[in-house]
Amino acid sequence: MPELPEVETIRRQLLPLCRDQVIDAVTVKTPYLIKNCTAAVFCDALQGRRVRHLDRIGKYLIWECEGAYPVFHLGMTGIFLQDRRESRYPQHIHVEIGFESGQALYFQDMRKFGKIWLYPSYPEIPTLGTDPITGRITPAQLLSWLQRRKTTLKQFLMNQTPIAGIGNIYASEILFESSLSPYRKTDEVTAAEAQRLQRAIGRILNDAIERFGTTYSAYRTVNGQSGENQNFLKVYQREGQPCVSCGEAIIKTVMGSRSTFYCPRCQK
DNA sequence: TCTGACCTGCGA
DNA sequence: TCGCAGGTCAGA
Numbered sequence: 001m002p003e004l005p006e007v008e009t010i011r012r013q014l015l016p017l018c019r020d021q022v023i024d025a026v027t028v029k030t031p032y033l034i035k036n037c038t039a040a041v042f043c044d045a046l047q048g049r050r051v052r053h054l055d056r057i058g059k060y061l062i063w064e065c066e067g068a069y070p071v072f073h074l075g076m077t078g079i080f081l082q083d084r085r086e087s088r089y090p091q092h093i094h095v096e097i098g099f100e101s102g103q104a105l106y107f108q109d110m111r112k113f114g115k116i117w118l119y120p121s122y123p124e125i126p127t128l129g130t131d132p133i134t135g136r137i138t139p140a141q142l143l144s145w146l147q148r149r150k151t152t153l154k155q156f157l158m159n160q161t162p163i164a165g166i167g168n169i170y171a172s173e174i175l176f177e178s179s180l181s182p183y184r185k186t187d188e189v190t191a192a193e194a195q196r197l198q199r200a201i202g203r204i205l206n207d208a209i210e211r212f213g214t215t216y217s218a219y220r221t222v223n224g225q226s227g228e229n230q231n232f233l234k235v236y237q238r239e240g241q242p243c244v245s246c247g248e249a250i251i252k253t254v255m256g257s258r259s260t261f262y263c264p265r266c267q268k
Numbered sequence: 269t270c271t272g273a274c275c276t277g278c279g280a
Numbered sequence: 281t282c283g284c285a286g287g288t289c290a291g292a
Binding site for chain 1: 269270271272274275276277278
Binding site: 002003006059073074075076077111113114115158160167168169170214215216217218219236258259 | 284285286287288
């Protein structure tokens with residue numbers, strides 16, 4: 001599910017709902033989603049804390065409370081809802097955060113691939129690279145990262161260590177936008193191509209944020225609505241349909257056991 | 269570097 | 281009934 005644009009959409013919508021709110025009670029119904037402490041410790045640690053801010057690095061959502069930093073990774077199907085009645089899968093609401101105001105937020109995750117951690121201070125996530133929206137990635141920096149690796153562009157974009165936040169949908173869309181084949185070897189990319197790729201990363205992700213993310217199945221915004229970006233995808237899930245640029249049929253292939261879509265004529 | 273496992277719902 | 285799905289990680 002949620003890649004960077006979906007997590008950022010959720011962050012932006014959650015922030016006004018929880019900023020400066022004091023947590024009254026936390027209920028955890030699926031304890032194994034919490035990875036570095038027990039559910040009891042998690043709930044106790046958050047009770048009475050005031051939420052100061054929500055931050056995001058890549059696909060990780062970081063709650064900044066006073067003295068406690070719960071971190072959520074939404075996996076494939078994790079979402080936050082402000083109204084339980086908006087849930088299509090109420091049996092999959094795993095965490096409920098109630099505030100002293102009487103309001104509440106609900107973490108739902110149909111496939112339970114989500115993960116939650118609790119930290120006493122702002123967390124360091126060592127395997128996480130630069131966030132392409134909040135961090136600055138120059139074409140020269142990107143070219144340097146590409147030249148140091150021997151992999152394909154698709155797998156480079158999917159790896160969260162150099163750049164954090166790109167997943168399967170946006171990797172295909174970014175490569176189409178930059179006219180680069182998903183099979184291209186990273187160490188063969190030229191400076192001009194790295195510049196195209198750097199611009200495409202920013203454009204594709206920012207456009208998707210403006211459209212509240214991409215909904216295919218479980219992803220919904222905090223108020224339960226679908227995103228809009230699925231209506232603007234140019235290659236993802238368009239196998240056999242004509243390329244919007246040249247008319248050639250879009251190809252679906254599998255790379256690293258993940259579906260990959262590209263135009264064989266436009267992307268070299 | 270690659271594959272399978274984790275888990276559930278949906279569509280063919 | 282089976283294959284597939286937006287992610288990540290352990291193990292081969």
